[in-house]
Structure formats: structure tokens, C-alpha cells
Amino acid sequence: VSSLHGLTIAVPRGALFGGTVDLLQALGLDTDELRSNDRKLLFEDIGVITMRPTDVPTYVEAGAADLGVTGKDVLLEQAAQRSAEGGRDVYELLDLGYGRCTMVLASKAGPDPAHEALRRLGVMRVATKYPRIAARHLEETGRQSEIVEVKGSVELAPLTGMVEAIVDLTATGTTLRENNLIVREEIVVCTARLIANPVAHKLKAAAIDALLEQLRELPAAERGRGAPEPA
């Protein structure tokens, strides 16, 4: 197969890359070059473009790709904060099941410093790479917070005393444990999602539906690396 029913798909580099390439291979794409050449971005002959996961919704929304694979965490972070604001205008078509992680609120082991800060100071300081998800979660649970956006190792922030808690994505919890942090709350489970451009969804309906059909018929084990966990 030269491409997915003539469709262009945005594939995320990073944690979801392996699962996505396995999936594309199970769908019949020739993924050899995609696997071996990690500098190339545009694989026109198989209709694949590769990019950072957070850029996938951008390319798909603009129609530069018909479809894309990205994590639910990315979609949630880019979703509309207030309804009138308008989030990313893309279809979320399918939960692909792999790349399973949990968005958690964590703080230093022992008596919860966030709890202490809330009680005595009225606000808890929270470091995160996901400021919108964090702010929404704390608002929904009625707590006042000061969100500190960081770009790198979030675990560092509570260890230095800059904040009392973090909101971050964790797959196994190993990094948290190694940094003496414990999960206080699970916010949402995130997996890889298949998204589509809203115009392509109409103009290329037959191709997209054929692909969805093919995806649903794949044995769970071939739907990327980690098989979907039972609900």
C-alpha cells in the first residue's frame, strides 16, 4: 500500500512514535524508511508527515494533513478554556488505546505540603507543562492555585520548594518515585487518539471510513505497542 487510502497523516515523534508506526505497518504501509530515517520529516510516497505531538492538532486543523495521531493530553491542553473561545477544530475519531498514561497531581511524600499551603496560605502553587489542564482541574475541585509553567523536568519544582505540587503525565510512576513524589490525585487517563480535519472528514469521507473500518478490524495486539487495557 502506498498510502492510507490516499490520505495524509501527521505522525508524532516521541513517545507515541513507535506505537503509531507499528499501527501504520499493521495497516499495510511500508514503514522502513520512516523507522530508519529520523531526520526526514515529509514522507510523501506513503502520505506521512512527522512532527512534535503538540504540533499535530495544528497541522490537522489547518488541513496540512487529513488525519493525525496525538495524545489526549495534547488535545485537552489545547481545548477551549471557555466555550466561546473555540478550541482546535478537529474531529476526534478513535481511541487508539496505546500510549496509555495518567495525568496526575503529585507532591512530596509525607504530609501533603499542598494541603498545608491551601489551609494556611489560601493557595497552592503547582508546577506543570499543562497549565490549562492543571488550572481546569483545580478550578473544578474548588481550590485556589498559582500555576507555574515549566518546560523541562517538572519533578524539580517541588524538590526545590518553588511549588507544593505538580501536575504531570506519568506512565509507570517511576520518575515520580525516584524523586520522592507521590500521586495524590488521578486527573484523567490519556491514550493516543486519531484526529481528522473537519473538511477532509466530509470531502474524503469514503477514504476515512474505510480506514476506520480497517482499524476496528485490527486485532487489539496490532493496534500499536500496548494493547488497550480493559475498561
Added chain:
Amino acid sequence: MIHPIPSGTRDVLPDETREVRAITDVLRGVFERHGYGEVYTPALEYESVLARADMAEARPAYRVFDETGAVLALRSDMTVPIARVVATRYASAEPPLRFCYFAHCYRGVRPQRGQPRELLQAGIELIGAPAPQGTAEALTVLCHALDATGLKDYRIGLGDASLFPALMASLQVHEPVRKGLLEALVLRDFVGLQELLAESGLSGEAAELLLDVPQRRGGPELLADAPAPADGAVKGLRDVLELLEPAVAERIIFDLGLVRNIGYYTGAVFDVYDPALGAPIGGGGRYDELLGRFGRKLPAVGFALGVDRLHIALAGEERGTGALALAGPSGPGDAGEPVEPAR
């Protein structure tokens, strides 16, 4: 020196203005030829007047006070101001009434590609013409207008705003669940829809139907296999199709999942797509209850085109490098093949 302008707005300089003017001149000619007279209304209206319409996501976002302390709002569309004009200036005029407009509207969106806060809309409103004739006329004017601009590959997605609510009602979905399901559909989130359906306690069959039907889109054959609870809306769509000339009918893609984030739509709704642009160029639909809120109960239908988006699509088609051109049309039944009108 930097003198900024507000985010989501821009200056239009002569080269662009000339091209935009050429497009609007063509559209104006088509609208006038079909009997739609052009109107201007104030960009600022009393907020309380605009608030009579259920604008939902597209409600006015910018407000100022006048010297008496009254709250004024920048209009977010032209449909509501024209409803006001009809109720006040044409309170006893014999319908149908036909208006067209070229006007800037203001939305509180987060500026992104193709999502300005000040946008030039070109559109028509047909007041007092019920479905299906009125809807068919609006779609015909829309196609004639787009044809006249030279846009080649556009398609019109046609659905019905009442279809999904009717489906939920006939499957006896609990009231509090309905809101969530509709919201997921408006957000284009089929994964979320599926999750909500799984938690809803609905039978497997009902849940399957509510997930499957809004994902159906394609030619008129789709209307034949629609499930019984959607009969009313589907019959409405079939009636419209029967009234369309072949050149218009072949542009139509039926879309049983088409919903709007503007609350006042009641029946047929439609979006304009072109492969050269990743977002709809415009859209419209029936708003049979809006005029009643202004005191003149009349059925109505209209559409608005984003002039800038139309301009981008025309330029994209010209270059042959539209946003979606990389992959091109993709197999049988897709955009490349015209849809046969039903007999």
C-alpha cells in the same frame, strides 16, 4: 515605531482590497439578480436586542457603554440584526423578503489561522419562505454565487439541526444526558460521545445508533437507510433535494452529524467546503423561530460566507496547492465524484 492593532484584526492594503472587491462585486451581482436587496445595519447594537437570539458560541463578545450607561455590543453576525430590521421596518410587509449584506462581524475567538476577530461576511437572508422551498432557494443562490466567483471544487455539507435531538428523544435518552451528548457532537468528539453513551445506561442498540448516525455522510443513498427516529429530518432533506437543479444537487454531501454551535438554527443546516481550505468557507441554515423572538413569526433561512476564506480558497485552487492538495481526491464516492440527485 510600532503601533499595534488589536489581535485578530488586520489592515487590508490595495492589492488585496482589489481582489476582495472583485469577489464581493461578483457575489453582489448574483444576490441582486436573485432579488436580494443589500442592507447596512449599525455595527453596534443594544446588547439587549442582540441577546434576544440564542447565539450560543457565537454570541457578541465586545461591549461598550454609551453616554446613558446603556450597554452596546458589536454584532457577531448579520442574521440577528436583519431579524430586527424585518420586525421593525417591515412589520407588515408581505413575505417573502429577501436581503443580502456585506458586513464586518466581531467574534471573541482566539486568533488562529483563518479565525479573525473581525471578519467580513457576505450573505443572504430569505425571510418568510418555509422549508423545503426556501431552503432550496438559499442553496441555489449559494451555488450560483460560488460558481460566479470561479470556485471550482467546493461541496456543500447538508444536515438538519433537529436530527440528533429527535434521535435522542425517540430513543428516550434522559434529559441530563442529552446535553452532554450534543455537546460532544458539537465539539466533534466521537471518542467522548462513545464514552458518554457507554455510561448512559442506554441499550447497546440505542447507543450504537447514536454513535453511528452522526458519522454518516455521503450521497443521497444515505437518506434511504436512515433509522426510523430520524425520519422527520431525513424527509425534510429529501424534499429539499427534490427541488434542487442537478448542478446544485451534485454539490451536496448529506451529513447526518452536522450540528451548529449557534443556537438559533432549527432545521436544515449547511457548511461550504473546499479542498483548498482546511476549514469551512461559510455556512447557514434555517432559523424558523428567531423572527418570532423579535415579534414577527416567520420561517427563515440564510447563509454567510467568510469573504477572506473564500479568497484563500480561490487563491489555493488557482495555485493547485490547496491545504488538502497533497493527498488529492481519494477513491470512489469521494469529493472527486459528483453525487447523483435522488429520483
